[in-house]
Amino acid sequence: MQLLILVLLPHAIVTADSANVSSTGQAPLKKPSHSVGLIEGQKFEANCSLSGITAPPEGLLIAWNWKVGNEYPVRLANHFSDNTQETVTYSASQFRGRLWVHxxxxxxxxxxxxxxxxxxxxxxxxxxxxxxxxxxxxxxxRPFRNIEISYEPKNVTEGEEVTVTCTADGGFPQPDVQWVSEGQKVTREAKTTVNRSRDGSFNVRSVLRKDAKVGVRYSCSIWDRFTEKLLLEFVEPIPGPKVKTPLKEVTGILGKNVVLKCRLSLPHNNSDIMKELSIIWLVHDTTGTEKIIHEVIQGDKTLSSAKYFQRTKNFWNTFVSQGIADLEIQAVTIEDMGNYICRIKKGTELIGENFVELKVTSPYSKPVITYVRRDIHQHQVLHLLCLTQGGFPIGDIQWLGPGQKDLTDQSESHIKETSDGMYKMMSDLKIVVEVDDTYTCVVSNPWLENKETEVIAFVNKNM
Structure with a gap:
């Protein structure tokens, strides 16, 4: 009897070259050639190489064994073949219906x-x-279903002991639990207990006790070294000040005013504390150097760089009452583009900072479609020229023909930088004139949503 098994769903596949066959016929002692990590439910394949193996006259017997710890090996399957037959027998009930050899x-x-x-x-x-x-x-x-972290008491004050508890359930194998606080590992200070469920999975509970500090996070992570999976959660029992920039990217229109948003949140809104703070706005220049462009120290504005002189505005009263540290830049230029930093300090102490990127764009003019011939006749070859200018950055011209068919690939475009740093674009489309045909030139700016269009139609008049 010949048995043929086909498996067509590859997943985790491990291969190894064949070793030399011992002349004594005994299996030499070897260490595992590979360590394999899998997630429960996946497919596993192991390839035992037959390279260099010559089948003896009595046939070739390939046996697969499975061994856990110091237990005696369990025979999983035998594959036997000779000149007349090929048979596979399975003997491990635990793997019934899930294990094949071919x-x-x-x-x-x-x-x-x-x-x-x-x-x-x-x-x-x-x-x-x-x-x-x-x-x-x-x-x-088996991945842990979730990781949860909590702390007690809920209304802890600075200097009071806080108990932070981290739990995770239903995972396998027993994981590595780590704690980090103030950038330092504090795992040894935690007490971790692990219980095993009836299904073989683990439930983990780890408790860390520390003196609470303002703005300090306590992070708990669970690491599976075999599959390199990480679960991470943290708590901040006494929240510290946070500096946020709600929009990480802002696009301003050339010559218009633009606002870079920055917010400061304090655990307790205290106007007296706010009055002691300083707002500093900086920009990274092309060399990566930080340059102060606007600074307000406890309500008093200091001089900024000449480039931004009398073009920046900040609203100190709004900052004190609401924590709004926005910066308005008036009449923005292309040279104003860059990465800006909103930095809040108390004296020399850094409270926090965050970043926002400013792009400056200029809309393209409404396109104009022209052609050189005066008299137009049906079936005549004609060049349509679409022109737009005054835009930044480099945009795109698209042609749509009859039925809104995209004809852009049939056109030829030219781009020129003008003396003011803006761009002028022209596109040439060759067509054959037909009555009632309509052609549209669409101009787009990659930093703006709106598109400018111009349409030309050929009607049955004087043709």
């Missing part, structure tokens, strides 16, 4: 388990006529 292209014997479960972890051994050819250390993991 020969692939006469070059390897493939063991397939689909799907894998956490109880399948262990060492997998391939023996060819008694000689070990492959040994794999397989770890099947």
């Amino acid at each position: 020969i692939e292209n006469s070059s390897s014997c493939v063991l397939t388990i689909n799907p894998v479960s956490i109880s399948d972890s262990g060492e997998y051994q391939c023996l060819i006529n008694g000689n070990q050819e492959l040994l794999l250390d397989v770890h099947v993991d």
Whole structure:
């Protein structure tokens, strides 16, 4: 009887070259050649190479074993073949319906388990006529369903002891739990307990006790070293001040005013504290150097760089009452583009900072379509020219023909930078005139949503 098994769903596949066959017929002692990490439910394949193996007259026996810890190996399957037959027998009830063995292209014997479960972890051994050819250390993991972190008491004050608890359930294997506070590992200060459920998964509970500080986060992470999966959560029992820029990218119109938004949030809105702060706006120049463009120290504005002189505005009263540290730049120029920093300080102490990118654009003029011939006749070849100018950055011209068909690929465009740094664009489209045909030139600016269009139609008049 000949048995043929086809498996067509590849996933985790491990291969290893065949070792030399021992002349004594005994399996030499080897360490696992690979360590494999899998997620429960995935498909696993192991390839035992037949390269260099010559089948003896009595036939070729390929055996797959499975071993957990110091337990005795369990025979999973035997694959036997000679000149007359090929048979596969399976003997491990735990893998029934999930395990197959087949020969692939006469070059390897493939063991397939689909799907894998956490109880399948262990060492997998391939023996060819008694000689070990492959040994794999397989770890099947079950991801933890979630990670939760909490603290008590809820109304903790600075200097008071706070108890931070981190829990995670239903995972396998037992994970590494780590704690970080103020940039330092504090795992050794935590007490971690692990319980095992009936299904073999683990439940983790870790408790850290510290003296609470303003603005200090306590981070708990669970790390699976085999699949390199990380779960991370943190709490900040006494929130510290936060500097935020609601919009990370702002586009201003050339010559118009633009507002760069910045917000400061304090745990307790105290106007007396706000009055002690300073607002500093900086910009990164082309060399990456920070340059102060606007500074308000406890309500008093200081001189900024000449480039922004009398072009920046900040509203101190609004900052004191609402924490709004917005900066208005008047009559923006192309040279104003860059990365801006909103920095809040108390004396020399940095409270916080955040970033916003400013782009400056100039809309293109409404396009104009022209042609050189005065008398136009049906079926006549004609060049349509679309012209637009005064835009920044480089835009795009698109042609739409009859039925809104895109004809852009049939056109030829030219772009020229003018003396003021703006761009002038022209596109030439060659057409054959037909009555009632309509052509549209569409001009777009990549930094603006609105598009400018111009339409030309050929009607049955004097044609």
